Amino acid sequence: MTTAEPTLGATLSLASVLAEPARRHPARVAVVEGEETITYRELWEQVRKHAAALQQQGVGPGDRVALVAPNVIDFVRSYYAIIAAGAVVLPVPLLLVPDEAAYLIRDAGAKLVVSHTSQLALARDSAKRVGVPVVTVGPTTADEPSLTELAAAADPIANHVTRVPDDPAVVFYTSGTTGRPKGAVLTHLNLVLNATVNAFDANDTRHEDRILGCLPLFHVFGQTVSLNTTFRASATLVLQPQFDPAAAIDLIREHGITQINGVPTMYIRMLEAAPEGADLSSLRLCISGGAALPVAVLENFESRFGARIYEGYGLSETSPTATVNQPLHGTRPGTVGHSLWGIDVEVADQDREDRIELVPTGELGEIVVRGHNVFAGYLGDREATEAVLVDGWFRTGDIGRKDADGFLSIVDRKKDLIIRNGYNIYPREVEELLVRHPSVSQVAVLGVPDTGRGEEVCAVVVPSCSLDEADETLAKGIIGWAAEKTAHHKYPRKIVFLPELPLGPSHKVLKRELRETISQQ
Numbered sequence: 001m002t003t004a005e006p007t008l009g010a011t012l013s014l015a016s017v018l019a020e021p022a023r024r025h026p027a028r029v030a031v032v033e034g035e036e037t038i039t040y041r042e043l044w045e046q047v048r049k050h051a052a053a054l055q056q057q058g059v060g061p062g063d064r065v066a067l068v069a070p071n072v073i074d075f076v077r078s079y080y081a082i083i084a085a086g087a088v089v090l091p092v093p094l095l096l097v098p099d100e101a102a103y104l105i106r107d108a109g110a111k112l113v114v115s116h117t118s119q120l121a122l123a124r125d126s127a128k129r130v131g132v133p134v135v136t137v138g139p140t141t142a143d144e145p146s147l148t149e150l151a152a153a154a155d156p157i158a159n160h161v162t163r164v165p166d167d168p169a170v171v172f173y174t175s176g177t178t179g180r181p182k183g184a185v186l187t188h189l190n191l192v193l194n195a196t197v198n199a200f201d202a203n204d205t206r207h208e209d210r211i212l213g214c215l216p217l218f219h220v221f222g223q224t225v226s227l228n229t230t231f232r233a234s235a236t237l238v239l240q241p242q243f244d245p246a247a248a249i250d251l252i253r254e255h256g257i258t259q260i261n262g263v264p265t266m267y268i269r270m271l272e273a274a275p276e277g278a279d280l281s282s283l284r285l286c287i288s289g290g291a292a293l294p295v296a297v298l299e300n301f302e303s304r305f306g307a308r309i310y311e312g313y314g315l316s317e318t319s320p321t322a323t324v325n326q327p328l329h330g331t332r333p334g335t336v337g338h339s340l341w342g343i344d345v346e347v348a349d350q351d352r353e354d355r356i357e358l359v360p361t362g363e364l365g366e367i368v369v370r371g372h373n374v375f376a377g378y379l380g381d382r383e384a385t386e387a388v389l390v391d392g393w394f395r396t397g398d399i400g401r402k403d404a405d406g407f408l409s410i411v412d413r414k415k416d417l418i419i420r421n422g423y424n425i426y427p428r429e430v431e432e433l434l435v436r437h438p439s440v441s442q443v444a445v446l447g448v449p450d451t452g453r454g455e456e457v458c459a460v461v462v463p464s465c466s467l468d469e470a471d472e473t474l475a476k477g478i479i480g481w482a483a484e485k486t487a488h489h490k491y492p493r494k495i496v497f498l499p500e501l502p503l504g505p506s507h508k509v510l511k512r513e514l515r516e517t518i519s520q521q
Contacts (some may be wrong), residue, residue: 012188014169014228015084015160017195018044021234025207030231032255033073033239040234043076048156050081050137053147056154057112057135061086061161064108064171066132067218068092068101068123069116071241074137075217076227078114078147086161087111089170090183091218092126094119095423095487101126104173108183108379117142165189171379172220172316174424181426183379184316186220193342193372194319195228201341202326203259203285203310209235211259212251214243214266220320221289221422225261235259245273249280256282263290263422265453267301267309274304283307287324289314290422291454292410295333311336313410316424317394318343319373323408335407343371347402348393356391364411367400368393416511418447418455423489425457433486437478439464444501444509445492448518459492460514462500470497496521 013019021028022044030040038046059065065082067089069075082089090108092101101122105113110132115123117138124144127134133144140146163169169188173181199205211230215222230237238255240248243266251257260266260283267288274280286301286309293311302308312324313336322345325337339345349357350366359365374394377385388395397415402408418425427445434443442462447455461478463470475495482491502513 010165011162012165012192013083013160013163014188014191015047015080017192017228017231018047018080019160021231025234028207028234029236031073031076031237031239033071033241036073038073045156046077046151047080047084048159049151049154050077050147051084051157051160052154053150054081054085054087054112054114055157056150057133057145057147059085059087059112061163062167063087063111064090066090066092066105066108066110066113066123066127068094068113068119069137069218070094070118071213071217071222071239072116072118072138073239074116074148076237076239078137079217079223079227081151082114083169084157084160086163088168091170091172091223092122093218093423093487094122094216095489096122096126097486098122098125098129100487102129103180104183105132106130107173107180108171114147115144120144163188166376168376170220170223174316181429182381182384185376185379186316186319187376190319190373190375191224191228192232194224194321194340195232197341197343198225198229198321198324199233201328202312202321202324203229203287204327205229205233205235205259205285207234209233209258209284210255211235211237211261212240212248212257213237214240214248215261215263215422219422220316221261221263221314224320225287225289245269249274249278252280252282258282259285259287261287261289263454264288264293264297265291265421267293268297268452271297271300271304278305280305280307286310287312289320289324291419294451298333313337313408314373315396317375317388318369318396319375322369322373329406332405332407335403335409337408338406339369339371339408340373343369343373345369345408346393347400347408348395350399354390356393356395361402361404364399364401367396367398367408367410369396370394416446418445418457420447420450420455420457420489421453425490430457430459430482430486430490430492434459434461434478434482434492437481439470439474439478442501444511444514446511446514446518448494448515456494457490457492458494458496458518460496460498460501460518463497467497467499 022040026041171183310325314320325331347365430445441464450456502510
């Protein structure tokens with residue numbers, strides 16, 4: 001996916017999302033983190049100095065650079081510096097264990113790892129397994145080269161390196177329910193336009209808005225809808241390094257936050273944490289995505305705080321936003337609204353794998369998307385790319401329907417992807433881990449409904465011991481064992497023991513039957 005620097009034709013860089021407000025509104029506050037406040041002029045200069053430091057480390061156009069950092073200003077500086085240097089960002093989720101992070105770094109062919117000093121344990125261990133160098137940002141207490149110090153001494157690059165619209169900008173790792181995670185390649189065009197239509201066509205983000213950055217910035221939702229959309233609108237992003245509902249409420253009051261972007265769990269926890277009579281009247285706009293938002297939560301939040309939540313839908317492969325409830329079209333609780341400007345979202349016959357045939361209004365089918373937000377493909381995996389890009393449409397694998405007014409509802413998933421707290425969990429990965437436990441003979445992992453998290457991870461286990469010996473103590477032991485070996489959001493919180501797994505004619509586990517069995521327990 002590496003391309004040469006262009007000399008002719010259209011050019012576009014995601015870095016312009018920051019460069020333009022720095023030129024137009026230099027004195028406006030761009031980012032707040034704790035006591036630190038940075039204007040657009042200051043941030044853009046710091047980014048260009050960091051880009052110069054990256055170039056000193058040999059980073060050039062098309063190189064992939066892993067970024068390991070929480071929601072701090074150093075993430076923002078590093079993210080745009082990588083883009084400004086013409087390179088491609090590989091965000092590493094902080095929930096991963098070193099083996100998982102090392103796979104991403106290796107598969108993407110990352111040339112360098114940029115790590116915040118608070119995340120050095122993960123960065124060092126994973127980078128060492130792959131043989132990739134590490135540089136740090138943040139407090140300079142580490143042995144590795146400090147990008148922060150190198151940037152302070154560097155002359156800023158004059159402007160961002162030229163890119164063309166279809167050049168890769170960010171690679172997000174995702175997958176279906178089988179195989180290893182795949183790198184979804186998002187282009188400069190994908191991300192610039194998704195931020196633009198989120199800001200100006202769907203969500204009505206304004207330059208005077210102060211937006212709470214509580215979604216993890218390593219996630220596509222946080223990057224596009226919080227970070228890039230905020231800067232595209234020349235607004236202010238107030239960072240929360242790690243979401244805490246009580247602290248989020250304090251930040252809303254302290255900074256007069258007008259917009260929140262979050263997953264349903266965040267809104268549920270804020271409702272639980274808010275004291276009686278809490279004044280959150282500054283809130284004007286709340287966006288929810290990543291998992292289904294219970295209508296009761298939407299209604300309760302609006303009733304208590306006077307702020308409406310607009311639920312949307314998207315995937316890593318769609319940059320991410322494809323649809324959202326929008327003031328222009330009206331809102332309908334329980335739906336994910338209408339498609340964004342320049343994007344078509346329809347419902348197709350889910351049984352037609354080789355072509356797209358749209359179904360009549362109101363009928364169930366597979367949700368398909370086309371438009372400027374659809375990704376360039378999976379990194380190095382042509383077969384997987386061709387399986388989901390059919391007749392100019394992206395097949396989401398999600399099942400839904402459109403009503404007569406064009407509102408889209410998500411009904412089910414064609415595949416067995418689990419979404420917990422807005423994070424994708426891929427059952428086969430968890431199954432391959434659990435089957436290594438000495439007490440597990442067979443296992444099937446599936447999502448079960450959870451009012452707080454959308455879904456919870458449940459492992460149905462055929463034990464290697466007798467069923468009589470498979471008790472609560474063994475279940476807790478398996479859970480604890482798995483918690484030490486995989487990311488925090490992935491390991492199962494529920495274990496169900498069965499004498500055997502239901503199998504179909506092709507000897508595949510019938511997870512639908514398992515769900516029915518579990519629901520009756």
